[in-house]
Amino acid sequence: MPSSIRLKTALPGPRSQELAARRNEAVPRGIGHSTPLYAESARGALLTDVDGNVLIDFAGGIGTLNAGHANPEAIRAASAQLQKFAHTCFSVAPYEGYVALAEKLNRITPGAFPKKTMLANSGAEALENAVKIARHATGREAAVVFEHAFHGRTLLTMSMTSKVRPYKLGFGPFAPEVYRLPFPYEYRGHYAGAAAATRSLEEFFKTQVSADNVACVVIELVLGEGGFVVAPREYVDALARICKDNGILLVADEVQTGFGRTGRMFASEHYALEPDILTMAKSLGAGFPISAVTGRAEIMDSAQVGGLGGTYAGNPVSCAAALAAVEFIERERLPERAVAIGKIVGERFRAFVDRFPFVGDARGIGAMRALELVKDKAGKEPDKDRTDRVMRKACEGGLILVGAGTYGNVIRTLMPLVITDDELEEGLDVLDHALATA
Numbered sequence: 178m179p180s181s182i183r184l185k186t187a188l189p190g191p192r193s194q195e196l197a198a199r200r201n202e203a204v205p206r207g208i209g210h211s212t213p214l215y216a217e218s219a220r221g222a223l224l225t226d227v228d229g230n231v232l233i234d235f236a237g238g239i240g241t242l243n244a245g246h247a248n249p250e251a252i253r254a255a256s257a258q259l260q261k262f263a264h265t266c267f268s269v270a271p272y273e274g275y276v277a278l279a280e281k282l283n284r285i286t287p288g289a290f291p292k293k294t295m296l297a298n299s300g301a302e303a304l305e306n307a308v309k310i311a312r313h314a315t316g317r318e319a320a321v322v323f324e325h326a327f328h329g330r331t332l333l334t335m336s337m338t339s340k341v342r343p344y345k346l347g348f349g350p351f352a353p354e355v356y357r358l359p360f361p362y363e364y365r366g367h368y369a370g371a372a373a374a375t376r377s378l379e380e381f382f383k384t385q386v387s388a389d390n391v392a393c394v395v396i397e398l399v400l401g402e403g404g405f406v407v408a409p410r411e412y413v414d415a416l417a418r419i420c421k422d423n424g425i426l427l428v429a430d431e432v433q434t435g436f437g438r439t440g441r442m443f444a445s446e447h448y449a450l451e452p453d454i455l456t457m458a459k460s461l462g463a464g465f466p467i468s469a470v471t472g473r474a475e476i477m478d479s480a481q482v483g484g485l486g487g488t489y490a491g492n493p494v495s496c497a498a499a500l501a502a503v504e505f506i507e508r509e510r511l512p513e514r515a516v517a518i519g520k521i522v523g524e525r526f527r528a529f530v531d532r533f534p535f536v537g538d539a540r541g542i543g544a545m546r547a548l549e550l551v552k553d554k555a556g557k558e559p560d561k562d563r564t565d566r567v568m569r570k571a572c573e574g575g576l577i578l579v580g581a582g583t584y585g586n587v588i589r590t591l592m593p594l595v596i597t598d599d600e601l602e603e604g605l606d607v608l609d610h611a612l613a614t615a
């Protein structure tokens with residue numbers, strides 16, 4: 178089998194090192210990097226660095242490139258739009274691309290009811306707007322979120338995020354009226370079945386915040402940054418029922434799970450869930466910055482004119498790329514491809530659990546797969562040091578990975594769904610070697 182990985186230098190190579198030195202002088206240290214490589218070009222699931230090294234990418238710009246690096250259709254659509262205009266501001270002179278993308282998202286998101294969509298630039302901005310809209314529509318103030326959640330780095334979304342280091346440390350005070358539920362994290366014993374979960378949800382609304390003050394519950398059905406923990410179906414059923422009974426809007430944050438990653442277009446579909454509001458970003462734009470909030474039309478229409486928007490929100494170039502990317506994902510049946518990828522990765526990952534005493538758990542759904550590394554299987558103490566070593570070793574071998582997990586001990590796969598079987602197997606071989614030797 179011909180190798181896709183081609184390493185011309187030790188990693189990082191001299192040119193990447195030169196750029197890192199310049200970066201250190203020019204850019205604050207607070208922005209972290211999961212690899213020391215500087216990118217030169219990328220196609221599909223392969224990335225070439227500035228020293229000419231070709232690596233397999235299991236990070237996909239943190240789940241942004243389901244349609245592949247430099248997706249030709251997204252690039253073509255964006256280029257065509259650029260020839261017309263790059264920006265007018267949708268709040269000044271609106272344009273068709275925004276409307277067409279909203280129509281598309283209204284059609285493909287779960288929920289057999291009239292929907293409307295607003296666009297923004299980043300995942301965090303989508304979550305900010307989802308909460309704003311939910312508050313306006315319900316006349317209530319509180320937002321309920323989960324332990325291990327990640328929703329962004331703005332003040333509200335940082336407040337909604339639960340990982341202290343690095344996301345919150347030193348950045349307070351935080352936004353008020355954010356309340357936190359335990360996430361049903363089975364591997365760590367935080368889930369004892371639907372009946373117990375229902376009881377603890379009822380208790381929560383007695384001891385933490387009154388249900389009639391709660392505008393929305395925001396959930397990642399599969400934790401992203403939190404380590405690819407899949408919420409059990411019965412838990413989500415119970416949560417949805419309690420929300421409905423109490424007039425609380427359910428917001429599904431599908432920024433990371435959306436657009437095929439879990440084996441369905443949206444993770445909500447695995448749960449037969451019709452969220453009142455659904456947030457999207459990442460793979461929506463195939464690398465172009467864009468995010469979306471789609472929800473029940475009457476909820477989305479609550480806010481007054483001018484209350485929603487933003488100078489760049491729904492930029493026409495990003496809209497054109499996003500529409501092409503979504504059509505590509507549908508036509509190429511990338512959700513089905515995610516299932517096939519997940520089968521291959523899942524089998525290899527389960528074998529890692531059997532082979533390595535420090536691989537405590539292998540889990541996930543579709544192509545969203547993760548390994549949780551621990552000091553030993555009985556104690557389950559998180560092993561961040563080994564996780565970092567494995568990822569470094571994998572990178573030196575030509576595989577780009579990103580970590581996850583509140584304790585920094587999870588390795589997750591976010592490869593472009595256009596990855597070939599050969600590239601996938603080769604990447605997994607590199608990871609296998611890194612686990613065996615790091």
Ligand SMILES: Cc1ncc(COP(=O)(O)O)c(C=O)c1O
Binds near residue numbers: 304330402430432459
């Ligand atoms: C589930 C989820 N929500 C929100 C965000 C924030 O998105 P962004 O980084 O585009 O602001 C992320 C980013 O990782 C995410 O995974």
